[in-house]
Amino acid sequence: MEFFEVLRKRRSVRRFQDRPVPRELVEKLLEAAFLSPSSFNKRPWHFIVVDDGEKLKALSKAKLGASGLATAPLAIVVTADEGRSDVWVEDASIAAEHIQLAAFDLGLSSFWVQIRNRMHGEGKTAEDYVRELLGIPENYRVLCIVGVGYPAEKKPLRGDEIFEWEKVSLNRFGEPWKRS
Template structure:
């Protein structure tokens, strides 16, 4: 079975650091994502400071796993790099998914934590990092060695497939 089917949302992590080389590989995979007009509007903040991870978990209602995750990657879109208005969301989503898949291949656990389009979350995360107003945080990916076992799930549903018409 391909790695894509092994990817699961992992919210519990071992107290074990993730090597910088592995983080670099995750970011390399993120930057291999497709983007509209090849605009590549993404920017990334790597967070391995426990105090900063705690600050995120304190303000984001669905980021409590950052209290124990060894690292997180904040995926942002730079509106100044947009060639096609609004497509930064798709571009940065593809980059986020690539991080999740590369991490799975490396035996790391991840979970996608949504930030955009919730205005409060965008403001809170932007304030923590001093993100300029032209850059929007889309997602946060918690990364670490899994401390939970997740089973593969087959979500294939032929009733959701339509050929040539609805």
């Protein structure tokens, strides 16, 4: 698909067909993640591929807004070694977005489940819940989970209202950008 078509047509999908993602496509998604830029090229990430149905169901209970993972055949948990990079959040975020864009290009759909700074419930962070479930070492932080699969819902294409030109300034904040 043409790059701008991917950008324009990608939507978050939270309901998936009962159909596995072929292993070669999983590896393409990981290649996309590995192609991410990172600060000082430190590449602090570690990705956990989850295709076990029981684990996916458990992940869908990590927090509110994760339930779509229960129908996903695949999740990629995006973690990073915070001791390796002080900007691991940015590095891991770019990798997660690469996965989402690559997924759409490959005919798949995806959605981002925020884990960092979210609660599982009273007294337990979503991060600790995922850490315990998947045996993630202490020095690795859990940014998000990208749920991936073949879509079972159709999302409308975004209209031109997505282009918020009023949120662009020229040379000084508040000086409007004038569209050509």
